Amino acid sequence: MANSPELRERNLGLVLTEICRPAAPGAPAPARSQIARRTGLHKTTVSQLADELLAAGLIVELPPLAAARSGRPTLPLAPNPGRLAALGLEINVEYLGLKAIDLTGAVLAERHDAADQRGSDPARTLARLADLARDVVARLARRGTPVVGVGLALPGLTTTAGDRLALLNAPNLGWRDLDLRPFEARLGRPLKLDNEANFAARAELRLAGPDPAERSFVYLSAEAGIGGGLVSDDVLTAGLHGWAGEVGHVMIDPDGPVCACGARGCLETYAGRRAIARTVGLPASARPEAVLAAVAADPAAAKRFDDVVAALATGLAGVLNLLDITQVVLGGDYAVLAPVLAEPLRSALQRRTLAARWGGAEVTVRPARVATTPAALGAAWAVLDQVLANPAAYF
């Protein structure tokens, strides 16, 4: 942002972002004048930029809205549906997921391919995923919707340092050291890579309201392990290698059981899927729905489930205090368990959080708004965020 073209790029992005922002329920699509007020840009500038976006087909002008007040009625602007799309892919322990969205956020295509990927052959799985992706890309192309980029969510540690694009380690898949440049080449489109929880957190952030407390949260994604994404004031914390948010290996008890990571008493050994099932008195392979049913029906199971809540509260209290955040979003298995998990966890955290004790803040614990393949959705949004940041690159 040092010279005029970059200033233009930035402002063009600002205007498009404003047009693509999810409207508050009941609110009409924004018009030029409103965008000018919200961005601080002059209305002339907004008009110019909007003209450019209209000419490029990225946005459309809607029919004038019956004016509520006096004055000339507004011409609402909205993203052009189907003008371009982004593809989000997700490899999870139990399924392959795909979501394609356009700038309106509408889901243009969706795939959910249930299959246990534990110990699977990476080459086979990636080939299967590439087939799914190519099929969707071809369908969208026939409808005139180009796919401008692909995001891939993986349940493990990834790296994009230097010119690398690789999965380093996904213990729950049994995958290691997997170069993803060939996969990117096969798709023929730029590939964005990140952890499953980080992408899912992005998808949630997209739906968060304007309140700062709502735009800061810890996203928890429990499947085989516990993943996490940290969002602080609209920004996803990445860390040095992009591995921030690994809540699963916060220490709960120094004398606890040994974790797969080598340490003792990790949160994962108390509140991971298998641990929860065992604690409640079900076989370790029990699904979260079964756990929910047991806890809801059986008082003894409910009592044992308290230990899980306590462990989560212990781990999360530290996280919330450390980052001065007051919201926890439950994803993955935790979303399923939310009916029996959210409220007890909230009240425990309310007691243990410094911001609540000293600042009167309210702790919120809620299930994720995105229910299916959230990481795929977030991966697609990560691609579209690039479009929003520099629309002219996609004219």
Next chain:
Amino acid sequence: MANSPELRERNLGLVLTEICRPAAPGAPAPARSQIARRTGLHKTTVSQLADELLAAGLIVELPPLAAARSGRPTLPLAPNPGRLAALGLEINVEYLGLKAIDLTGAVLAERHDAADQRGSDPARTLARLADLARDVVARLARRGTPVVGVGLALPGLTTTAGDRLALLNAPNLGWRDLDLRPFEARLGRPLKLDNEANFAARAELRLAGPDPAERSFVYLSAEAGIGGGLVSDDVLTAGLHGWAGEVGHVMIDPDGPVCACGARGCLETYAGRRAIARTVGLPASARPEAVLAAVAADPAAAKRFDDVVAALATGLAGVLNLLDITQVVLGGDYAVLAPVLAEPLRSALQRRTLAARWGGAEVTVRPARVATTPAALGAAWAVLDQVLANPAAYF
């Protein structure tokens, strides 16, 4: 950064920041051409901006440097010493501190007023501090150096939400709900307010090298309690209320002793000043220097000190993993204990950190570079950062 004047403001700040950046040892002050290369701005742009800064007296042109290579010799640019200053104030449990610095980073004035502030009368202490400050401001004014702003570091939770400027709670001082607007008015200059550890972390960040791993760290400040500042990729994490970094209340053991905060097993109850002294076998009021001597001399004390290291390692491993950071900076009492603390803590963290295990990263634990009143220094830098961000406001 939406229009031309703001672009100018930004670029002017970029150039001044580059000129005020602490040079690598042995490196000469940067010339216009080098600034152009580093900022990406055109050399004519840099010349124009430098002229403005020269005219305003914020920078000076040094005598030409004997050229090492062929070509015209460079005219190094440097911040103008004494052109303006910022004042940093620190109220700590055991002393009042003051540091005044100019854009070169030179300390123009320094005060250290040892006095136990526990249970002191806030009004008296603030009056004393204001006297110190006014004396220094007057002295600097006589030398022609205006003080453009004041930063105040407090050992507790502060708030600047809305138009407030207040200390909410400083348990170790016994202070609560203290409005600082009157203090600001008495100084007659804008007051920046923050936690002691956050400001101290800023001072350390200022001295960090260019390596990203060096510019991300957890700053620990142990006095009566344990404060902390989180710096992730050059950015100090604030959190919703600005209270992020409270490492002292990370849970170490769910069955541990009850902490003053109400929870059980907080890090503070294992690695706070009193806890350390007691663990080592000294009276709870023992100073860290005495602890260091005991641990260095007495093998039994050293053995017991291992428990402190273990507690810190447990708490910090979670922090480092959560934020994907590999550096810990020891401040306050911990800086004193560094000779017996840094290495054992480092090796424990090296074993427990995911980035080290999976990514081959090296964990660093080192004492703070700033020894005396680090928070006062950081508070002063926080003020000067505003000058660097918008120099024209101080012409």
Next chain:
DNA sequence: GGGGATAAGTTTATGACATCTACAAATACT
């Protein structure tokens, strides 16, 4: 039903800004 009042959006002109091109200055190398 006609004349403000009001707000949205456009047209034309303006001024600020970074950059580009060309050039002058000052040194090292041969």
Next chain:
DNA sequence: AGTATTTGTAGATGTCATAAACTTATCCCC
């Protein structure tokens, strides 16, 4: 001494957001 090389400056240029004036389209009220 001459040439290459790098720094820094001067004047011209094109881009960009903005300002002022104007048009368009509604509501409100008499």
